[in-house]
Amino acid sequence: MKDTNLKQFPKNFLWGASTSAYQCEGAVNEDGKGPSCQDVKELPAGTASLDVTADHYHHYKEDIALMAEMGFKTYRFSIAWTRILPNGDGEVNQAGIDHYNDVINTCLEYNIEPLVTMFHFDMPAALDHRGSWSNPDSVKWFENYAKVLFENFGDRVKYWLTINEQNMLTLVGPVIGTMMIPEGTENVLKETYQQNHHMLVAQAKAMVLCHKMCPNAKIGPAPNISYVYAASCKPEDMLAAEEFNAIRNWLYLDMAVYGRYNNLVWRYLEEHDATPTFAPGDKEALEAAHPDFIGFNYYNTTTVEYAPKDLKKDVNDKMDQQKGGAEPGYFMNFKNPNLPTTEFGWEIDPIGFRVTLREVYDRYHLPIVITENGLGAYDQLEDGQVHDPYRINYLRQHITQMRLAISDGVEMMGYCPWSAIDLVSTHEGIRKRYGFIYVDTTDEEVGSLKRYKKDSFYWYKKVIASNGEDLD
Ligand code: BGP
Numbered sequence: 001m002k003d004t005n006l007k008q009f010p011k012n013f014l015w016g017a018s019t020s021a022y023q024c025e026g027a028v029n030e031d032g033k034g035p036s037c038q039d040v041k042e043l044p045a046g047t048a049s050l051d052v053t054a055d056h057y058h059h060y061k062e063d064i065a066l067m068a069e070m071g072f073k074t075y076r077f078s079i080a081w082t083r084i085l086p087n088g089d090g091e092v093n094q095a096g097i098d099h100y101n102d103v104i105n106t107c108l109e110y111n112i113e114p115l116v117t118m119f120h121f122d123m124p125a126a127l128d129h130r131g132s133w134s135n136p137d138s139v140k141w142f143e144n145y146a147k148v149l150f151e152n153f154g155d156r157v158k159y160w161l162t163i164n165e166q167n168m169l170t171l172v173g174p175v176i177g178t179m180m181i182p183e184g185t186e187n188v189l190k191e192t193y194q195q196n197h198h199m200l201v202a203q204a205k206a207m208v209l210c211h212k213m214c215p216n217a218k219i220g221p222a223p224n225i226s227y228v229y230a231a232s233c234k235p236e237d238m239l240a241a242e243e244f245n246a247i248r249n250w251l252y253l254d255m256a257v258y259g260r261y262n263n264l265v266w267r268y269l270e271e272h273d274a275t276p277t278f279a280p281g282d283k284e285a286l287e288a289a290h291p292d293f294i295g296f297n298y299y300n301t302t303t304v305e306y307a308p309k310d311l312k313k314d315v316n317d318k319m320d321q322q323k324g325g326a327e328p329g330y331f332m333n334f335k336n337p338n339l340p341t342t343e344f345g346w347e348i349d350p351i352g353f354r355v356t357l358r359e360v361y362d363r364y365h366l367p368i369v370i371t372e373n374g375l376g377a378y379d380q381l382e383d384g385q386v387h388d389p390y391r392i393n394y395l396r397q398h399i400t401q402m403r404l405a406i407s408d409g410v411e412m413m414g415y416c417p418w419s420a421i422d423l424v425s426t427h428e429g430i431r432k433r434y435g436f437i438y439v440d441t442t443d444e445e446v447g448s449l450k451r452y453k454k455d456s457f458y459w460y461k462k463v464i465a466s467n468g469e470d471l472d
Pocket of ligand 1: 165
């Protein structure tokens with residue numbers, strides 16, 4: 001492509017970055033917060049406890065000031081359900097409302113638009129005890145929580161995200177520490193997809209409610225979308241890629257946008273006697289909801305090949321969010337030999353980002369905001385500095401591909417890499433750092449919690465100031 005054909009980033013492009021409450025706030029027992037499933041889960045060996053993490057709960061003013069210094073137009077953070085409703089439903093905790101009012105107001109003072117995730121992996125433990133998403137009442141619990149959020153923050157928050165990575169909760173919930181399956185469940189797949197169905201209906205109801213209560217706000221889903229490549233041009237591998245694309249990606253976006261189940265997924269569930277039960281009104285509720293934009297997290301693509309029917313299932317043991325695992329008779333993960341990997345073994349595929357953006361836009365024709373994208377690494381603090389050229393390189397390549405996607409005609413609204421500040425990873429501790437801002441603490445012990453600007457901080461500041469033109 002000639003450079004002259006390269007389009008610019010839109011004028012009001014939302015440059016920013018993301019965090020999630022349980023991974024960065026700490027203060028798990030403060031100001032009336034109830035426990036979430038993350039607070040009560042057994043932590044992976046050698047990883048920091050969630051009691052303090054980056055202590056963003058106490059440092060948010062300093063952190064948001066640093067984000068403003070970088071020139072952020074938006075800050076994507078999540079609200080901890082258990083700060084607002086300690087038991088998941090019932091009494092509202094005013095201290096929790098006050099806290100997020102302060103966070104939102106601090107953002108607005110710096111002209112930073114809050115981009116608020118309603119639910120990011122932290123189911124209230126009290127609701128887990130009542131059956132979690134298996135309980136049909138979970139739809140009401142979430143709708144009620146959404147109502148409290150819109151009532152209290154809807155006058156100022158213009159951008160809402162419903163559920164972070166619902167697809168990962170469904171596919172690898174236990175790795176993340178969520179998705180409790182009731183003991184004695186015979187068909188775990190069926191139960192998992194019943195939970196998924198409740199979440200989909202809950203999301204649909206929240207979107208409708210948002211439009212009703214906050215007519216000027218916009219709302220969208222936030223799954224983890226990674227285009228699935230076929231390992232070869234064998235037709236069986238192509239079918240495998242289509243199957244996993246449907247199961248991993250399109251189920252969630254087809255449902256959010258069109259309110260209907262993807263046909264390949266439905267057939268797969270039928271084959272496993274695992275189709276979810278619709279309660280009266282579910283079909284109408286799903287069809288009534290329309291997102292204003294699509295938010296999605298992108299880390300890399302996935303590659304699969306056809307899996308023979310007699311394949312042993314234990315290849316799923318090493319699965320994490322980014323890997324396909326295996327489904328005998330359908331697909332299995334294939335290590336793409338064309339892609340480098342991070343220190344933590346995640347493939348890096350900036351061109352795949354463009355592929356994914358083009359595909360998502362082609363399927364749904366809605367504006368897109370990237371809610372996560374980033375590189376986890378063992379950063380080193382030396383003399384108050386963190387040199388992270390690998391992160392700059394990763395982000396530079398992805399921003400370049402995003403700009404090419406814009407030139408392809410994809411409508412982009414914003415870009416929020418993971419993560420604004422260092423925080424605890426889903427299952428690999430705080431040693432796996434993603435932030436522009438280094439937080440002095442380790443998995444072994446809580447440190448000074450002092451903030452340091454990494455090299456990527458200064459680089460991203462230039463990127464934002466030039467609206468994506470200066471990536472050097
Ligand atoms: C996404 C989650 C985030 C985040 C990120 C990086 O799946 O939405 O919460 O943690 O991945 O993953 P990890 O922490 O496992 O490195």
